[in-house]
Amino acid sequence: MSDALSQSRQSLSAAADMAVAYLETIGERNVIASEAARAALGGFDMDMPHDLGDPTETLELLNRLGSPATTATASGRFFGLVVGGTLPAALGARVLATAWDQVVFNDATSPVGVKLEQVAAKWVLDVLGLPRQCSVGFVTGATMANFTCLAGARHALLERQGWDVQKQGLWGAPRLRIIAGEQSHVTVLKALTMLGFGTNVIEWVPCDDQGRLDASKMPQPDENTIILAQSGNVNSGASDSFAQIVAQANSAWVHVDGAFGLWAAASNSTRDQLAGFEGADSWVVDGHKWLNTPYECGLAICKHPTAVHAAMATQAPYLKVGGEAAPKDMVPEFSRSARGVEVWAALNSLGREGLADLIDRTCHHARTLADGLREQGFDILNEVVLNQVVAALPDAEGWSAKLAAHVQNSGDAWFGPTNWQGREAIRFSVSSWATSENDIRQTLNAVSDARLRLDRA
Ligand SMILES: Cc1ncc(COP(=O)(O)O)c(C=O)c1O
Numbered sequence: 001m002s003d004a005l006s007q008s009r010q011s012l013s014a015a016a017d018m019a020v021a022y023l024e025t026i027g028e029r030n031v032i033a034s035e036a037a038r039a040a041l042g043g044f045d046m047d048m049p050h051d052l053g054d055p056t057e058t059l060e061l062l063n064r065l066g067s068p069a070t071t072a073t074a075s076g077r078f079f080g081l082v083v084g085g086t087l088p089a090a091l092g093a094r095v096l097a098t099a100w101d102q103v104v105f106n107d108a109t110s111p112v113g114v115k116l117e118q119v120a121a122k123w124v125l126d127v128l129g130l131p132r133q134c135s136v137g138f139v140t141g142a143t144m145a146n147f148t149c150l151a152g153a154r155h156a157l158l159e160r161q162g163w164d165v166q167k168q169g170l171w172g173a174p175r176l177r178i179i180a181g182e183q184s185h186v187t188v189l190k191a192l193t194m195l196g197f198g199t200n201v202i203e204w205v206p207c208d209d210q211g212r213l214d215a216s217k218m219p220q221p222d223e224n225t226i227i228l229a230q231s232g233n234v235n236s237g238a239s240d241s242f243a244q245i246v247a248q249a250n251s252a253w254v255h256v257d258g259a260f261g262l263w264a265a266a267s268n269s270t271r272d273q274l275a276g277f278e279g280a281d282s283w284v285v286d287g288h289k290w291l292n293t294p295y296e297c298g299l300a301i302c303k304h305p306t307a308v309h310a311a312m313a314t315q316a317p318y319l320k321v322g323g324e325a326a327p328k329d330m331v332p333e334f335s336r337s338a339r340g341v342e343v344w345a346a347l348n349s350l351g352r353e354g355l356a357d358l359i360d361r362t363c364h365h366a367r368t369l370a371d372g373l374r375e376q377g378f379d380i381l382n383e384v385v386l387n388q389v390v391a392a393l394p395d396a397e398g399w400s401a402k403l404a405a406h407v408q409n410s411g412d413a414w415f416g417p418t419n420w421q422g423r424e425a426i427r428f429s430v431s432s433w434a435t436s437e438n439d440i441r442q443t444l445n446a447v448s449d450a451r452l453r454l455d456r457a
Contacts, residue, residue: 011055012099018063019091026075029068030411037068076432076439077413082234082260082388084292084431089349090342094294097341104138104338106326117327117340123347124299127355128265128285130278135305137312137331138339140296142259142286146191148300148331149282152308153226153253154195159310160223166310170196178202179221179252180228181213181240188228188257209421210238210383215245221252229254231274231283232261235420235427237366237386239264243276254280259298260289260431264386266352267359273385290359290387292433293342300331362387362430365440369428372444376451381420390418392425400424403450412446413439 043065072078074085086094102110104117121136139145154176158165161174178192180202189199205218211233221227227249231239239261246254256262256277262285264270265277277283281304287297302308305325313329328334350358363386370384370391378391393399400417404426407413418427428443 007055008099011059012095014056014059016095018059018067022063022067022070023074026072029072029075031072031075031077031414032408032411033069033071034411040065041069071414073414074432074434076435077443078432079413079415079428079430079443082232082289082429082431083295084288084290085434086294087292087346087349087433089345090287090293093341093345097338100338102338103335104340105328105334110338113338113340114327116338116344118324120340120343120347121299124285124343125301127347127352128262128283129271130283130301131303133303133305135300135302135308135325135330137300137302137308138327138336138343139298139300139331139333141288141298142185142257142284143187143190143298144332145259145284145286145298145300146188146255146257147194148308148312149255149284149302150188150191150195150226151311151332152302152304153255153282154197155311156304156307157224157226157253159307174224175201177222177225178228179205179218179225181205181207181211181230183207183211183213183233184228184230185234185257185259187259188230188255210236212238213240213245215241215248218245218248221248221250223251225250225252227252227254229256229280230261231256231258231264231277232386233388235388235390235418236382237261237388238383239273239277241276242274242280246276246279253282256280256283258283259286260429261386263290263355263359267356269356269360270363270386287339287343287346290362290431291343291346291355292358292431293346297339297342299343305330358433359387362432362435365435365437366428366430368437368440369430369443372440373447376444376448381423381425387430389428389430390420390425391428392420392423397424399454400426402454403447406450406454407443407446410446410450413443415443 102113104110104113107114117138125134137148155165157176158173163173178201182204203219205213208214229240229245265274283301285299287293288295308330309325366387366389367384370380370389373391374380379394381390381392404417415426415428418425
């Protein structure tokens with residue numbers, strides 16, 4: 001065996017052993033890093049080595065100092081943000097694809113990368129019930145997926161007015177209108193501003209008590225309008241009334257940010273919440289949220305592939321494009337990893353039933369969590385329609401950050417404070433394939449214990 005190969009073998013098998021040891025103990029370790037683990041990170045503050053080193057020693061240092069200082073998001077008791085863990089097949093696929101070291105420009109640079117993106121795209125469209133002609137671009141997350149879809153929307157709407165934004169830019173361009181629910185996610189707004197729309201131009205629409213855009217209060221859109229709708233409010237999990245929005249769209253471009261919520265379409269128990277969503281023009285969904293792929297994995301889905309292509313394509317004679325649009329021409333990134341491999345692996349290992357079960361199971365855990373919190377005297381502020389729970393204490397102030405910090409510091413679970421409809425609250429997102437009934441029980445115990453201790457303090 002060559003030296004290079006033997007070093008790669010040692011490195012991979014050492015990393016596998018370390019990763020397995022990490023995952024084996026994740027249920028017992030603190031969900032947040034201890035103070036000691038954080039302090040030990042100082043060990044990285046050293047001068048860059050002068051001499052060529054041993055790869056395994058590098059990994060050993062990384063594991064010794066790094067592994068304890070992680071937030072255990074792979075644990076079943078991490079309920080922060082709206083992110084899951086990593087499914088075993090997706091984890092293994094990432095490792096294998098890293099060894100392949102593919103750059104997914106086009107079919108010439110990575111036949112397998114392109115093929116698996118095509119297959120994963122087809123499966124995603126199929127399992128979500130979206131039109132087959134849609135393009136699917138694999139990007140770093142929902143923020144960039146929003147950016148990609150909205151760049152396509154900007155191109156298409158300006159083209160309707162005879163303006164080629166790719167050539168003529170935005171100075172002097174006809175004005176486009178943006179209509180958005182008041183509870184649109186901050187990253188959609190970020191995508192808009194990156195595309196040269198100021199937030200001042202947004203025509204805001206009030207939302208109902210679950211954070212759904214109130215379509216009856218929507219201004220009249222026209223063909224120069226982008227409507228920003230949402231599937232899965234980041235607090236409540238509620239989805240907008242897409243059928244109503246689409247019916248009122250009047251040739252406007254309807255964009256749906258479904259970073260986690262769009263996966264609800266994959267289960268018969270929750271699909272109705274998205275009724276009419278297939279009538280939109282573009283959608284966003286993350287692999288690294290409810291599908292439980294590793295980060296960074298977002299999908300930009302668009303019913304008008306030529307608009308996205310016009311916004312994203314680069315011409316370079318050394319990168320010849322075949323019949324189908326090359327991946328590099330459908331997303332902002334030029335060089336990038338084979339993200340479709342992880343999506344394919346997650347879907348291949350789950351199957352339709354497994355994916356529906358993942359959605360149903362996590363929703364069931366959210367309901368159990370809500371029931372348990374209600375028994376402890378909390379008000380549940382959201383209708384627990386998906387995997388999200390927002391809970392408040394009646395007649396109490398200044399408690400949510402303390403309670404969340406106490407539980408985080410106890411190491412038992414991780415959830416965060418929020419403010420929902422004017423009330424301070426704690427919020428839970430049950431997005432991980434790894435969460436069990438036992439994790440929910442332990443979390444409820446941790447909350448009740450924290451309240452007792454904080455009351456006594
Ligand atoms: C509704 C919604 N949109 C967009 C995002 C941003 O996703 P990402 O972090 O993958 O860019 C999130 C993240 O929580 C979200 O919940």
